[in-house]
Amino acid sequence: MTTPFSYVRPRSVADVISSLEAEGATIHAGGTDLLGCLRDGVYAVDTVVSLGDVEGLAGVRELKDGGLAVGAMTTITDLAGHATVAGRYPGLAQAAAAVASPQLRHQGTVGGNLCQKPRCWYYRGDFPCLRKGGYKCFAVNGENQHHAILGGAQCFIVHPSDLAPALMALDAAAIIDGPAGTRRVAVADLHVAPAEDPTRETVLEPGEVITEVRIPAPPAGLYNSYRKIRTRRSWDFAIAGCALALTLDGDTVRQARVVLAAAAPVPWRSTAAEDVLRGNPLDDAHIRDAAETAMADAVPMTHNAYKVPLFKGMLIEELAKARPR
Amino acid sequence: MTDDTRDGHRSGGQELSRRAFIKTSGMGTVAFAMGPAYGAGQAAADEETETRLEAGETVPITLHINGRSERLLVEPRWSLLFVLRERLGLTAAKVGCERGECGSCTVLLDDVPRYACMTLAVEAVGRRIETAEGLMDGETLGQVQASFVKEDGLQCGYCTPGQVMAAEGLLRRNPSPGRDEIRHAMSGNLCRCGAYAHIFNAVEDAARHRKG
Numbered sequence A: 001m002t003t004p005f006s007y008v009r010p011r012s013v014a015d016v017i018s019s020l021e022a023e024g025a026t027i028h029a030g031g032t033d034l035l036g037c038l039r040d041g042v043y044a045v046d047t048v049v050s051l052g053d054v055e056g057l058a059g060v061r062e063l064k065d066g067g068l069a070v071g072a073m074t075t076i077t078d079l080a081g082h083a084t085v086a087g088r089y090p091g092l093a094q095a096a097a098a099v100a101s102p103q104l105r106h107q108g109t110v111g112g113n114l115c116q117k118p119r120c121w122y123y124r125g126d127f128p129c130l131r132k133g134g135y136k137c138f139a140v141n142g143e144n145q146h147h148a149i150l151g152g153a154q155c156f157i158v159h160p161s162d163l164a165p166a167l168m169a170l171d172a173a174a175i176i177d178g179p180a181g182t183r184r185v186a187v188a189d190l191h192v193a194p195a196e197d198p199t200r201e202t203v204l205e206p207g208e209v210i211t212e213v214r215i216p217a218p219p220a221g222l223y224n225s226y227r228k229i230r231t232r233r234s235w236d237f238a239i240a241g242c243a244l245a246l247t248l249d250g251d252t253v254r255q256a257r258v259v260l261a262a263a264a265p266v267p268w269r270s271t272a273a274e275d276v277l278r279g280n281p282l283d284d285a286h287i288r289d290a291a292e293t294a295m296a297d298a299v300p301m302t303h304n305a306y307k308v309p310l311f312k313g314m315l316i317e318e319l320a321k322a323r324p325r
Numbered sequence B: 001m002t003d004d005t006r007d008g009h010r011s012g013g014q015e016l017s018r019r020a021f022i023k024t025s026g027m028g029t030v031a032f033a034m035g036p037a038y039g040a041g042q043a044a045a046d047e048e049t050e051t052r053l054e055a056g057e058t059v060p061i062t063l064h065i066n067g068r069s070e071r072l073l074v075e076p077r078w079s080l081l082f083v084l085r086e087r088l089g090l091t092a093a094k095v096g097c098e099r100g101e102c103g104s105c106t107v108l109l110d111d112v113p114r115y116a117c118m119t120l121a122v123e124a125v126g127r128r129i130e131t132a133e134g135l136m137d138g139e140t141l142g143q144v145q146a147s148f149v150k151e152d153g154l155q156c157g158y159c160t161p162g163q164v165m166a167a168e169g170l171l172r173r174n175p176s177p178g179r180d181e182i183r184h185a186m187s188g189n190l191c192r193c194g195a196y197a198h199i200f201n202a203v204e205d206a207a208r209h210r211k212g
């Protein structure tokens, strides 16, 4: 059982925002991450603000520019099974289908998935780690086989979300409502790197709520995929993953987005690999070069050097699948 | 299971009988105004724009479980799993990890399998909740349960009620799933005894009988 908390069920986004003014108020979307954190004592809340009764936050709608808006309360099951999503952005549907287990996908939401807390066992466990306001990252000299090989600084978590890299590859943006009004933040800018602030996961300010995620229209010739590697197949977090969004003209790559999952504390865009691919044919040499380049700056920890060849092999396989047949 | 055992409640150190409990909750000192969507009997709802439940206090709610309306007192922090087992005596849903990792607490909410350990009871108000008890026809096993027995879909049986509910949810959505779809739909339910092959056979058997 968790420590006691109050519970409110507002009907509108405006009421959500005012409910969040209370000290220690936290959003409950599906609750799958929130309840786990409360039970493990990762943090405490005074007031749980449920989004369950807020009108209009669930579902997928068409945008005039040919893109899609996905409501923050859309369940991951509904995202994975949405025909238009799967048709336009197959990688996003693949990522959604690979999240957690069926029961958690039925309950977990898109907004909650983007804002979920890290899965590092020291963070979730009884350790006064840096991210919880403690004094050090216990993974540095500890069990770090699932931790970061890129982008680590002070704290070495990997970002646990499968949806975030997929959305980032598609240039999606989160629409955020708060006391100061509505703003739009690219998913690429939503998460905070530990070098900047190791105690913070997202740029959301107190009182802010994600209402939807907007995905631009798919460019002509888009190839979009998501690959997730985990230690067991039934369900698990990624040990390596990649979202690809390539636009191809014949076999020449015009635009490229390569975003790595489970590599870094934030979804990790490999602009260096994208540079190798852009303007070039998607042949064996460029594919190998891109995979090497993506890992060029990798700094493995004591127990996770296996991730480097794993990411390379995965990128080679995934990029090869993108070749026009 | 009798109503007496199901409705024993403890509140403020006082054991409440079913009758006393209903009286108390009927006069509930804390107003829990649910929206119109939460059904009849909540006259105050229309005027309320928001519901607020205070920490540490119990409030009366109505849960719709296995076709019955259960009115009971809950704290906001209580999980549906806790309420089912400890307040209503419905012990089919099992306590496993309480972290959303094992599936032993699987129940149906509006026909969809969910983990009761990761669901607050107050979030389940207004939904149709079903547990393995609800699949019984009196003392007779429901079809999915009978198929688990027939196909030896269990060893110790601890995971079984959760497996049964995951299977029931699958078959309501798709009455004739293939083996791969069965494996996929059952992937959120772990079995420490490793009875998986028999579990999948049981789901196939239940699907055959549902069709026939």
Ligand SMILES: Cc1cc2nc3c(=O)[nH]c(=O)nc-3n(C[C@H](O)[C@H](O)[C@H](O)COP(=O)(O)OP(=O)(O)OC[C@H]3O[C@@H](n4cnc5c(N)ncnc54)[C@H](O)[C@@H]3O)c2cc1C
Pocket: A026, A027, A028, A029, A030, A031, A032, A033, A034, A035, A036, A072, A073, A098, A099, A100, A101, A104, A107, A108, A109, A110, A111, A112, A113, A114, A115, A116, A117, A160, A161, A162, A163, A204, A208, A209, A210, A211, A236, A237, A238, B099, B100, B101
């Ligand atoms: C056993 C297990 C395995 C998992 N495996 C995976 C996996 O493989 N891949 C993966 O991607 N995820 C995985 N997850 C995470 C799961 O997908 C998330 O728990 C889920 O997506 C969170 O959604 P929710 O709606 O339940 O969020 P909640 O638990 O309700 O919220 C999570 C956090 O986000 C905040 N929040 C929620 N919605 C909003 C919003 N609209 N605006 C602002 N803040 C908000 C909450 O305050 C809270 O801090 C797993 C979780 C578990 C328990």
Ligand code: FES
Pocket: B094, B095, B096, B097, B098, B099, B100, B101, B102, B103, B104, B105, B106, B115, B116, B117, B118
């Ligand atoms: S007890 Fe709910 S998933 Fe394990």
Ligand code: FES
Pocket: B153, B154, B155, B156, B157, B158, B159, B160, B190, B191, B192, B193, B194, B195
């Ligand atoms: S039968 Fe023992 S855990 Fe599944």
